[in-house]
Amino acid sequence: MAKESETSKRKADIKVVIIGDACVGKTTFIKRYIEGQFTENTETLGACFYLKQWGPHNIAIWDTAGEERFSGLNSFYCREASAAIVAYDITNPESFQRLHERYIPLLESAKDDCLLCVTGMKLDLEPSAKFRVPSSEAEDFSARLNFDRYKNQDRYRKPFFETSSLTGEGVNEVFEFIFKTLLTNGKPLAPQKSLVDLEKTPQPREKPACC
Amino acid sequence: MSVKAFELVPAVERLKLLGDKTKTSIECIECSGKNLYIGTSDCFVIHYLMEEVTQSNGKVTYISEKQNHKHLALRKPIRQLKAASALARILVLCDNVLSLLNMFNLEPILSGAKAKGITSFTVNDNPRHGDAFSIEIATCAKKRAVQVYVVTEDKITFIKEVAIPELPMNLAVDGFCMCVAMETQYILVNYETGAVRDLYPVSSQERAPFVRRIGKEFVLPGPGIGVFVTPAAISERPPIKWAEDVHGVGFSYPYIVAMDSEFLTIHSILDQKQKQTIPFQNGSIIGDFEGKIFVASSKDVYGLIPLPVEKQMFMHIQQQGGFIKFGEHQLIEAKEMFKGGKLDVRELICLFPNLLPSSSDFTRAVPFLHDYADINQIVQGNPERLQECRAFLLDYLEEIRGSESSAGSRMEIDTALLKLYASSNPKKLNEFLASENYCSLSDSLETLNAHKCYHAQGILYRIHGDYEKALNIWMRIQDEELKDPSFPGLEYIIQFLAKLSDHELVWRHVEWCLQKDPELTVKIFTERPEDEPPTERMRPDTIIDYLHAYPTAVIRYLEHLVFQRKLEKESYHTHLAVLYLNEVLKLRENQSTQGHVLNLARTKLRHMLQQSNLYRVQVILSKVKETDMYAECAILYGKLEEHDKALRIIVHKLQDYGAAENYCDINSSGRDLTYRRRLYQILLGVYLDPMEGKKDSLLAPAISLLNSETADFDTVRVLQLIPENWSIGLVKQFLRHSVENNMHLARTRKIQNSLSRNENLQVKYQMMKQRREPVYLSEERLCQVCNRNFVEPKFVRYPNGVITHTYCARNKTICPVTGKLFSVTKET
Numbered sequence A: 001m002a003k004e005s006e007t008s009k010r011k012a013d014i015k016v017v018i019i020g021d022a023c024v025g026k027t028t029f030i031k032r033y034i035e036g037q038f039t040e041n042t043e044t045l046g047a048c049f050y051l052k053q054w055g056p057h058n059i060a061i062w063d064t065a066g067e068e069r070f071s072g073l074n075s076f077y078c079r080e081a082s083a084a085i086v087a088y089d090i091t092n093p094e095s096f097q098r099l100h101e102r103y104i105p106l107l108e109s110a111k112d113d114c115l116l117c118v119t120g121m122k123l124d125l126e127p128s129a130k131f132r133v134p135s136s137e138a139e140d141f142s143a144r145l146n147f148d149r150y151k152n153q154d155r156y157r158k159p160f161f162e163t164s165s166l167t168g169e170g171v172n173e174v175f176e177f178i179f180k181t182l183l184t185n186g187k188p189l190a191p192q193k194s195l196v197d198l199e200k201t202p203q204p205r206e207k208p209a210c211c
Numbered sequence B: 001m002s003v004k005a006f007e008l009v010p011a012v013e014r015l016k017l018l019g020d021k022t023k024t025s026i027e028c029i030e031c032s033g034k035n036l037y038i039g040t041s042d043c044f045v046i047h048y049l050m051e052e053v054t055q056s057n058g059k060v061t062y063i064s065e066k067q068n069h070k071h072l073a074l075r076k077p078i079r080q081l082k083a084a085s086a087l088a089r090i091l092v093l094c095d096n097v098l099s100l101l102n103m104f105n106l107e108p109i110l111s112g113a114k115a116k117g118i119t120s121f122t123v124n125d126n127p128r129h130g131d132a133f134s135i136e137i138a139t140c141a142k143k144r145a146v147q148v149y150v151v152t153e154d155k156i157t158f159i160k161e162v163a164i165p166e167l168p169m170n171l172a173v174d175g176f177c178m179c180v181a182m183e184t185q186y187i188l189v190n191y192e193t194g195a196v197r198d199l200y201p202v203s204s205q206e207r208a209p210f211v212r213r214i215g216k217e218f219v220l221p222g223p224g225i226g227v228f229v230t231p232a233a234i235s236e237r238p239p240i241k242w243a244e245d246v247h248g249v250g251f252s253y254p255y256i257v258a259m260d261s262e263f264l265t266i267h268s269i270l271d272q273k274q275k276q277t278i279p280f281q282n283g284s285i286i287g288d289f290e291g292k293i294f295v296a297s298s299k300d301v302y303g304l305i306p307l308p309v310e311k312q313m314f315m316h317i318q319q320q321g322g323f324i325k326f327g328e329h330q331l332i333e334a335k336e337m338f339k340g341g342k343l344d345v346r347e348l349i350c351l352f353p354n355l356l357p358s359s360s361d362f363t364r365a366v367p368f369l370h371d372y373a374d375i376n377q378i379v380q381g382n383p384e385r386l387q388e389c390r391a392f393l394l395d396y397l398e399e400i401r402g403s404e405s406s407a408g409s410r411m412e413i414d415t416a417l418l419k420l421y422a423s424s425n426p427k428k429l430n431e432f433l434a435s436e437n438y439c440s441l442s443d444s445l446e447t448l449n450a451h452k453c454y455h456a457q458g459i460l461y462r463i464h465g466d467y468e469k470a471l472n473i474w475m476r477i478q479d480e481e482l483k484d485p486s487f488p489g490l491e492y493i494i495q496f497l498a499k500l501s502d503h504e505l506v507w508r509h510v511e512w513c514l515q516k517d518p519e520l521t522v523k524i525f526t527e528r529p530e531d532e533p534p535t536e537r538m539r540p541d542t543i544i545d546y547l548h549a550y551p552t553a554v555i556r557y558l559e560h561l562v563f564q565r566k567l568e569k570e571s572y573h574t575h576l577a578v579l580y581l582n583e584v585l586k587l588r589e590n591q592s593t594q595g596h597v598l599n600l601a602r603t604k605l606r607h608m609l610q611q612s613n614l615y616r617v618q619v620i621l622s623k624v625k626e627t628d629m630y631a632e633c634a635i636l637y638g639k640l641e642e643h644d645k646a647l648r649i650i651v652h653k654l655q656d657y658g659a660a661e662n663y664c665d666i667n668s669s670g671r672d673l674t675y676r677r678r679l680y681q682i683l684l685g686v687y688l689d690p691m692e693g694k695k696d697s698l699l700a701p702a703i704s705l706l707n708s709e710t711a712d713f714d715t716v717r718v719l720q721l722i723p724e725n726w727s728i729g730l731v732k733q734f735l736r737h738s739v740e741n742n743m744h745l746a747r748t749r750k751i752q753n754s755l756s757r758n759e760n761l762q763v764k765y766q767m768m769k770q771r772r773e774p775v776y777l778s779e780e781r782l783c784q785v786c787n788r789n790f791v792e793p794k795f796v797r798y799p800n801g802v803i804t805h806t807y808c809a810r811n812k813t814i815c816p817v818t819g820k821l822f823s824v825t826k827e828t
């Protein structure tokens, strides 16, 4: 009687992972995107998984744990990723330093042409913070990480973002950028049929056949 | 949802199992059909027949009867047992040797069926070769390798070996893919190609790393979690959270049971959530055998019995009953039964054509709960009944919405509700959409379009974060391109833009709003959320520049900056003052302007000129001077502290003597008495100025000023100013008042003086008393600066009692310990 309602078993077209130091706000960021609101989360254990539909595409989004004891597992969860959101806390320069030292090496196991989006979190805290990771530094970092991808282009939009999960600023843009870059060659999503085809009468739903 | 999926039931009574052999413990178990085999630490294999009995109350128990036992005479524990029922054999692993026993009489098969150097093994349930009369096993060798053997009735044949980097500890196999736990690393081995892939490191806490096959995946432990791995060496499911010390798992679809030293925890692989916890102390063995899970501690064996299905059956029957009642149009009974049976509400929704969203992955439960094709078959074309059924559904959905049991079908419930509201209750629709919901976007948009609920479409877009589309629709409604009477109007759009954090999007719509209503549009900028971080795009200067073409809007915005936000920036204040002034000038030019309109504008201007100290006075003054706006002129001179000019205007041009006195009062507020006196003096001077010719007419205001309660004067200077020819009578009151005041002042001062002297005396007395106290200098006494003894009678004492060496007292006015400063006064 029970029916498998697992989302994870639907085949995903691409895999996106988010990596970065503990507490930079990775889980909050993903949930902001999926649920459209700011949530309070406990420390992620191991990893977490979300499936998102973008037009006709299924996208698997993996949230990893920043806590050091999970670092062995992270490179496993990054395997075959097509894109990685490389997250740091704008108000915590140390979390930015660590990207290079600890988190970028995890992406060895990702796809060779993995798109790396350097993404600053907690932009809303910036006005009250003592220190701030300079945008230019992070932007340069993003250009270096994606050198191979863009080496034949002199002008391109750098895969660098500054976001706040609290206000929602910039969150959707990161994902739109990734999906457009990887799935539609930079073009916006073509509108779905059902949105424009108002004339057509809906097909009567077929009764599922008994097996 | 937490469920009670299993119950723990003893499989073999302890007494029957080990008798009184206290040192013996259970090492491994195996179950095949009704046969239960137990391997012990002292090298016995024991065989039971085990019967599952369901008692009249529905409880399940085991009755087991010992059949036989066999001692293998190796003085080593039995490590592993595995029944191969097709071959009527049991595989036994003991002392690193794998051998075969007859499954029923436990007699060893002596035809040389042996394999050596094996530390553990597992049967490949999904072999790629072989037939019904052989089984394939994968083994961990006692060296750095994993191996494959084929076992037949009388032979164990070596097939293949794959070298791996470390000693294998445990393994699981599916097809060609072996998942192997080594000492420090988990790996996948394809024994066909020999390829080895790293998974992740074994964390140091894990006592004995293990791997387990679950369907087409493997599950293995990570730090406090269970990790799923597919043969492609990736994960397709999030990990399960479990205890740090889990040392074995069993699987019975859809549940994974994890064993740690205190509990069995039961998780569903469908949602990775924990469903049930069963306390179980010192569990050491867990295994699933043909879908049944057994667990053992060192002395006991238990079965995990899935809870009776009657309960589930009963719910199924209730659901069916609900549909029968529903078909008979007995809606109240139907609802009770649906609820009692915890009906998956999508079964009900899908009866109504087009209510189930196309993105739903729902399929009807099999066997079907009812035979109705759809709702039309039930109501048989009766429109009233159809209406009642729709109302019933609406009511039912509203009731169960948000309940725990409906969590899995939120999207379907909300989308159905939206469709029902759209066709019956547009007002409720907007309310419903404005609160949190899970409506499917594409389906809902279609429905809303069909019902012309355009405003609702906008709300839906907003909820899904597509603000651009939302705005587009609302603007089209406002422009009356689309008709929707439920739309609240321009203010709604403005409010939305005021809250929108995407500033780029905001700016793209400002122009459109300005054309509709400039003053209302300013709210986009004045009602921004307080916690919004400042950005370049929302800088006041940028905004002012943009609003430039709409003076009323600029005024509104500047008023907000100057009066509400109290920004102290010269340019805003000057700008606002200039705009006010221009407004007044424009009104004055226009002949038809009504008096009170002009007055209001001038009042605003004067208020601004008077209240603010930040605008550039000269700029305003140069324009005002060319007009006859004397009141404004006076205020401006006042700001420049040209009081004489200001007062002359008030007195001579406006002839408003009250205002003149008031001027002195306002402009001296916050200043000292001399300043105040000077202002009144100037005013008196203006009144009495002989040059102006009309001095007589100003006599009365001069006298009244002198006698005023609020005015302040320096009497001497007033007397110098008063003309000789005035009679005493005229200034009598002023003089008396001055004398009285001065007397009063003098007396008060005297009292103050005496009180202070008294206080001074008391302080002196205290000081004398303090100084009289002797200072005892003994050997124990230490200098408070250097903490050393005093070796000579000289010392320094500070007024606060701190004692130091003479050479430690560097400055006699500053205490070296507390830093207190003592004033040096000459004693009188």
Ligand SMILES: Nc1nc2c(ncn2[C@@H]2O[C@H](COP(=O)(O)OP(=O)(O)OP(=O)(O)O)[C@@H](O)[C@H]2O)c(=O)[nH]1
Residues within 6 Å of the ligand: A020, A021, A022, A023, A024, A025, A026, A027, A028, A029, A039, A040, A041, A042, A043, A044, A045, A064, A065, A066, A067, A121, A122, A123, A124, A125, A163, A164, A165, A166, A167
């Ligand atoms: N002000 C503000 N706080 C944030 C933001 N994002 C996250 N936080 C806070 O930062 C803390 C950590 O957030 P998480 O999302 O749990 O961090 P994480 O990176 O997932 O941490 P791990 O799971 O341990 O790796 C929480 O207290 C959040 O409330 C943001 O955009 N603004």
Ligand SMILES: [Mg+2]
Residues within 6 Å of the ligand: A026, A027, A028, A041, A042, A043, A044, A063, A064, A065, A066
């Ligand atoms: Mg997290």
